[in-house]
Amino acid sequence: MSKPIYIIGHRNPDTDSICSAVAYANLKTALGEHVVPARAGKINAETKYVLELFGVQPPQLILDIYPRAKDVMHENIITIHPWNTLRKLGQLIQSHKLKSIPVVENDGKLVGIVTVSDLAERYVSELGMQDLRETGVNYAGILRCLNGTLVCGGELSRIIEGRVKIAASRTQTMAKVINSGDIVLVGNRTKVQLACIEVGVSCLIVTGDFEVAPEVETAAQAAGTYIIRAPQDTYTCARLINQSIPVRNIMKTNVASFKPEDMVSDIKNSIIRTGYRNYPVAQAGNLVGLIDRDRLIVPERDQVILVDHNERSQAVDGIEEAKIVEIIDHHRLGGLETSEPIFIRHEPVGSTATIVANMHWQRNVPIPKSIAGLLLAAIISDTVLFKSPTATKKDCDTANKLAQIVGLTIQDFGMAMLKAGSVIDKLTPADIVAADLKEFQIGEYYVAISQLSVMDPEGVLQQQSQLEAALQAICNKEQYNMAILLITGIVDEATYLLYYGQPAGLIAAAFGEGRPDGTWYLPGVMSRKKQVVPPLIDAVRRS
Incomplete structure (x- = not known):
């Protein structure tokens, strides 16, 4: 669904500002528009009395409408877990054409970020078979990287403790170069396989997708040796095993990230200062979005309808960042500028609610009893029960029509409402x-x-x-x-x-x-x- 149009009154809102926003939202909704009534400040005692009397919820509180991180972030994010392998990372980068990927736990908690540069640096540093003992690689990771088949073995989450070696020598020589606990890559060489098991290797990786001889499998089961059959040749397997290292070994943990409510203006300054390509957006530590530096464009501006004011000094903070589409008001013109022509309804009456009520009738939109009550209260409030010199005949006529809908006596209701608003015992x-x-x-x-x-x-x-x-x-x-x-x-x-x-x-x-x-x-x-x-x-x- 597209973003709504906010209908909002002035800062430090009074009853007319609040009630006119709610009532005008009722009109626009009836006409099929996606609008949300809002307020730019705290509700006073009088307005609270009116809203509670007619069973209407206060409009949404919006203290500013500056664009924020949540307005420019991507929510459909490709992520990876810290225990996933570098091979998995490479596949994601290649298939989705990514430059970096956030690293998250199962519960969505952001723990790091890993980039193409991190992966490239790892590959450039490889001079031979990697020592996997300090990397936290387990058998499940190797099995996934090789796309292999487990012929025999135990728990796949077991961490590898030996070195990875290639059985390229004669059988007699192998016993001298292979140690107990090593992982050995070997082709279709039954005698060498048996010799390795006898030495006490922890795992045999049979390359080339060759079948494992029954006597080798029997010996491995007796010795507690893992056997993995891999479809690739020995050289390819050696390269793939180097990619079984968990992502946590190369990810950056000191992540430059933002919160959803961070303002775009602040984000831009931080991006210029740090120069990373992507920036995670996290809420309470959990990843909720990603900001791409190369695609950080000006977000779609919030659309607003101003009621009961038309001056920037009285408008919600950030109004210059929004797109004003309408103004409904009864005050002097205050010099707001718009980028294009807009609809303005501006009348010299005592209350904006008078204008809103008549717009309902002019468009043949019935006014519900609760909305009629709000509009009546707003007129009474702004004209101080018609004692203010701002009160006009149109205000009086409109109030009388609204009072008939609500079924209230204007004088009695007006005095009760004004008394509720004049209680200042709890005000500093x-x-x-x-x-x-x-x-x-x-x-x-x-x-x-x-x-x-x-x-x-x-x-x-x-x-x-x-x-x-x-x-x-x-x-x-x-x-x-x-x-x-x-x-x-x-x-x-x-x-x-x-x-x-x-x-x-x-x-x-x-x-x-x-x-x-x-x-x-x-x-x-x-x-x-x-x-x-x-x-x-x-x-x-x-x-």
Whole structure:
């Protein structure tokens, strides 16, 4: 299945951002599109109340959409076990035209990587018959390499302890050059075979696919000697036995690998620095993919639909790496650029949910009761129960239609929802400042404006010094010129403003002189975008 299109709201999401993403995903799914609703931050108390009330799961959390190792790795990987032979390795390299192969245990644990260069270096270093005593070769490995037949013998996992020799001398001479425990390559020479068994060799490899004489087999069984019949000639068998060495003897164990969540930008830097051809991708030590240096191309970009925002400063991290395909919003235009024309639905209403609801009706897509409840909650939240100056007749009409679907009274439901969202007992000053924060560029200044809607603003102001410290902390951390907190009273329809930052006279220029305690009381101010940002912009222009 192709990658889905993510429908996602702004960072520090509010109820409109979350509910509009879920509802728009419902519409797009009904129209046959592969979409996934997402969120770019933590769900606040109000939104949590709404989702639980209507039995809807929170959308997927996506903190950034930078391309990662999992987006560029190959999942169909040829692997080899550390106990497999060099012959097996060579066959895999040849048949699949590979340059390197990850080495894994039975459970998929990555233990090394072996390359064509490692194999070539082993062959170049061969000057004769290899001493297999220190290599961990067992009889099963030799049997596989020779594609031979076990005539007689015991446990194939037994490790070879002797040297490999070729019986090319006379019978009398063989007794002088062959020692007990050796492995001997011999042709169709019955007397030599019997002499070797008498010396006490551990294994006879009868080359040329010759039949083993009955008396030789009887003597071998009595002495506990292995006999392997090989179809190749003696020279070929000697070469193949050298390939019975386990892969673990030549593999690299210090593997340069990545994790699935490593960002492609970091991967590229590491690849340039190390210069290997292939890089395993491992999760908790287990191999899950492979990145080919020669095929490391820009991955297919994630496709996203932005709801309830259109500014890069408010978008999920990595938005510049994604392909924006639609924007559904009700805010000012914020200057996002796209590589090609896209669908934009942008209306001057109080809530993105108003737009999404009407798009359902315009496309004759029924709105389920749970989705209607989310959309109604989003409209109520963003318009503060229609008390905000951003509320329009279209918001009210849409809310009334949604309320009929859900079977709720707008006023009662709205007050219950807003009360749920105004409970701040478990919130720290830092949580309050970060809960509904949006970034704005006002003139040459970068300003963060947070808004908290509560029943009792005076109760929140009791933490004024701690809140001002939190504003200072967020300014220092994120390098804002100024951070502003709006504490909006739902009942008395007024806002208290606290700030930290520069220029010091900006707030007074926009809203007049403040109160002696360092706060500003703004009666009738309910909307951040209509009643706070515009005066700040005008103040900067006048300065």
